[in-house]
Amino acid sequence: MENDKPEEERMPLTSHLEELRTRLMRILIVVGIGFGVCYLFKDWSFRVITKPLVDALPAQGSLIFTGLPEAFFIHMKIAFFASLLLTAPYILFEIWGFVSPGLYSKEKKYVLPFVFFSTILFAGGVLFGYFIALPPAFSFFVSFSTDFLKPMISFREYLDLTLKFLLAFGLSFEMPVFVFFLAKLGIVNAKMLSKQRRYAILVIFIVAAILTPSPDILSQILMAIPLMFLYEVSIFVAKFAGRKKPESKEAEAEKEEKTP
Numbered sequence: 001m002e003n004d005k006p007e008e009e010r011m012p013l014t015s016h017l018e019e020l021r022t023r024l025m026r027i028l029i030v031v032g033i034g035f036g037v038c039y040l041f042k043d044w045s046f047r048v049i050t051k052p053l054v055d056a057l058p059a060q061g062s063l064i065f066t067g068l069p070e071a072f073f074i075h076m077k078i079a080f081f082a083s084l085l086l087t088a089p090y091i092l093f094e095i096w097g098f099v100s101p102g103l104y105s106k107e108k109k110y111v112l113p114f115v116f117f118s119t120i121l122f123a124g125g126v127l128f129g130y131f132i133a134l135p136p137a138f139s140f141f142v143s144f145s146t147d148f149l150k151p152m153i154s155f156r157e158y159l160d161l162t163l164k165f166l167l168a169f170g171l172s173f174e175m176p177v178f179v180f181f182l183a184k185l186g187i188v189n190a191k192m193l194s195k196q197r198r199y200a201i202l203v204i205f206i207v208a209a210i211l212t213p214s215p216d217i218l219s220q221i222l223m224a225i226p227l228m229f230l231y232e233v234s235i236f237v238a239k240f241a242g243r244k245k246p247e248s249k250e251a252e253a254e255k256e257e258k259t260p
Contacts, residue, residue, distance in 0.1 A: 023094045030090050034083035042075045045082055052130065053158060056138040058145060063155040070156055081163055085126065092118045099181075118177050121230075125173030128226060129166045133212055136219055168211050172227060179234035183241040190239035193231075200231050 038045065050063065065071045084091075092115045100108050145151050182188045193200070208223035209215075 023098050027091050027094050030087050031083050034087045035079050038082040039079040045078045049078055052134045053138050056142045061151045063153055065155050089115055089119045121173045122170040125170035126166045129169030132222055175230045176234045176237045180237050180241045183238040189242055190235050193235045193238055204228055
């Protein structure tokens with residue numbers, strides 16, 4: 001039936017572009033409001049983001065900034081990143097709203113689980129990186145300081161490194177969500193993921209080696225363990241999300257003829 005078809009099959013390209021523009025504008029407005037709120041708490045955000053390094057620095061260690069406007073832009077960058085975390089549920093909701101026309105009506109009921117689990121997984125990845133991965137990495141690097149070699153770390157470089165890795169941790173923890181959409185598109189399935197498990201484990205350890213700042217094996221194992229667990233979860237998600245193709249009218253008519 002035509003009503004069961006995805007809406008994108010009945011929408012022209014101009015409508016898709018107009019909807020994309022509208023949703024991007026909404027996201028920018030909400031992120032902007034969140035940025036203003038987070039900037040009001042910039043001092044607290046500064047203490048939070050610097051805690052992993054401050055705990056690892058020796059007593060005389062400190063952060064520095066080398067340009068006159070650098071500290072100002074650093075606080076703006078922290079507020080922007082905090083705004084992304086704060087408004088992530090709404091951003092995910094808008095993304096789902098744009099993608100949902102490509103789904104069947106019975107599949108659109110997944111909007112709330114999608115927003116909920118995407119937010120939880122992303123936040124879990126960021127918290128994992130903040131509490132588990134970064135502290136031992138910073139302790140490893142700072143351990144090379146001596147009486148003659150003092151750490152004087154540029155806060156701009158520290159912030160760029162920290163935000164990059166926290167974002168990478170958050171996105172890597174979204175693996176089950178990515179697999180859900182790939183399964184819906186028919187690109188992957190549970191059987192394929194199960195057969196490729198050994199190669200996936202190898203890739204996970206390579207990714208862990210890239211994502212963890214320090215080269216020690218313990219940090220890489222700590223990163224790889226949750227990713228391997230999420231891969232197993234992704235197999236279950238793919239099994240659940242595999243889209244069944246709707247039967248054609250000819251097949252339905254043939255089934256009706258065979259029914260006594």
